[in-house]
Amino acid sequence: MVLSDRKKKILQIIIEDYIATAEPVGSRTIARKYDLGISPAIIRNEMSDLELLGFLEQPHTSAGRIPSAQAYRYYVDSMIEPGALTDNDRALIDGWFHERVRSIDDIFQSTAKILSRMTKNVSLVMANRATSSAFSYMRFLPLDSHHDILCIIADDGHVDHCVVEIPLGMEQEEMDYLATRISNKLHGLHLNQIGSGTLEDLHDDVANDKMLFASLLRAIRQIGLSHQEQKMFLGGTKQIFNQPEFKDVNRIKELLSVLEEEKMLKDMLQAGEDSGLRITIGGENKFSGIQDCSMIQATYRLNGQVVGTMAVLGPTRMEYGKVISVMDYLHKYLTTIFNKEQELK
């Protein structure tokens, strides 16, 4: 669709004014606030055209106009310029990132926190563990006379552990030997590849004790499962209280219900993993409950593999430019961190 420069300018003003104020924008307001050199009347005419073209909507006859989903789409596709972060913002992010980063999970958690704080919206960060870590080896650590701790070490430094019962009469040396044999079998397998099939093979090795075998099977499978599941980090669910769109308690309840459906969130984020940056506006979103929301999502990869996905979810009236530049900055940050992690090996 081709719009005259003047229409484009007016549309942009309306969108940005509405994003900033959350109030419908009227022709006189535009003429007063922005020096376009044209009268309110002509702005009215242009606005009327833009409404016919589907870019604007009127809440009621005598309110100003608000951008339609189509307008936001046009805005992000052909008007927005990435725009760098201010030094202040960048300093804030750097500060928050260095606050406390001990494990990989901490990194994701920090990312979620920063994302929500910077954008004043809900943030979602999904860590795709399955593809990022492989089984390295396992080890039994003695706990007490009847129990060992089974530690499973992944090649990315992730450690999982659980308590297992030692079969009666079994010596610690035998347990260690067992760990070595199982480790050899599973070494290098991605954790989500460890299914019941892989474990059946082990049966012969451990056949001398059915009970131990059963509990090991359960433990390894459970750990495998917990790695298959992507892990989800949420941030800023409190931020939305400040958005005028959510001044109604019921709307908040609705959104929070959606955010509790972890399964759905994962599907949602996974659906957008192909493209680097995905912006879903209003009704474009297939999932009910957030169809008057927009989502901006970015995927980060390492060697072509999807490592994780981050997203910002908020009202369609969202600071698209700001969100994108924050994500961009975080993206670079994370890529650096993950690359460094890998170089260390």
Next chain:
Amino acid sequence: MVLSDRKKKILQIIIEDYIATAEPVGSRTIARKYDLGISPAIIRNEMSDLELLGFLEQPHTSAGRIPSAQAYRYYVDSMIEPGALTDNDRALIDGWFHERVRSIDDIFQSTAKILSRMTKNVSLVMANRATSSAFSYMRFLPLDSHHDILCIIADDGHVDHCVVEIPLGMEQEEMDYLATRISNKLHGLHLNQIGSGTLEDLHDDVANDKMLFASLLRAIRQIGLSHQEQKMFLGGTKQIFNQPEFKDVNRIKELLSVLEEEKMLKDMLQAGEDSGLRITIGGENKFSGIQDCSMIQATYRLNGQVVGTMAVLGPTRMEYGKVISVMDYLHKYLTTIFNKEQELK
């Protein structure tokens, strides 16, 4: 304070009706709903007396009356009977508890969830790790050519781990030897007893490598710290949306702000650890922001040591009886679990 039986009865009806409906209770309503065999007029007189005595309050002249904080206090002190849970409730709790319990943290998390679901209020569960676990031993597990994973095993089966850098030229055997020596030094110490003082002693043993020493020191101290801190589990922050007291967004915001102050929550719960069951009503609470809320708190111990604390936080209009019986049931449940844990050793 001595009240006539009739006054007592009327007060109880008002409290329980208000708890159930959240609406001020009027004399006619009482006469209609409850068959007391007396007319509204006499109920009015009694209510007038009760107001003078400080048990009732009038939101305005022509509304009914609502219980004062003093009334709730009287109610929980001398009217309430513990009351057993319904079979249905008990079955629900049992079911939720068996859903997924893998680690100690899971138990606390489940407790929080159950508590909030059963009481429709916010629940807080504080796990007092410091007193419940002692250092057992540590071990280095190889990760890659430059890094080991330091595992610290506590006697209750808790495992902490972090990545440490291997000093240039140091062999794995030396690392193992080091682990043994440090383990011997720290064995049996409660994790919160491991301060910088304890670690200074180690210096001689590890003096041959300053860098490793520094990073070990940091790791152990950090793990010690994370154990010193009690861990807090929250449940049901979404439940409060259904309480009429929180139909105002600002009140929700206020409460959520309080719940974010983890430090304050810990102080709050710790303050009530002495008594077995503590009920704090309205203004009795010292902490601002929740002075129109009530809190019911129970502490569970093992061999005299405080293992944890659970609490329900909600509007003063709270189902005190129900909350207490749920807590009672959970208390027994947890005691059984913890005792079994200990027997195993």
Next chain:
DNA sequence: GTTAGCACTCTGTTTAGTAGAGTGCTAACA
């Protein structure tokens, strides 16, 4: 001590009226 009756008070809701903001249309102007 208990009850019925009644005037009084306060809230929440409905109704009417008004100011404010914005639009759409028309006619005039460059």
Next chain:
DNA sequence: TGTTAGCACTCTACTAAACAGAGTGCTAAC
């Protein structure tokens, strides 16, 4: 043909008045 000024019209948000409903307190009678 594009632009502007003027004006009638529409819709909302706010305010004030009116009114029904619920509850109380008081008095007088049982």
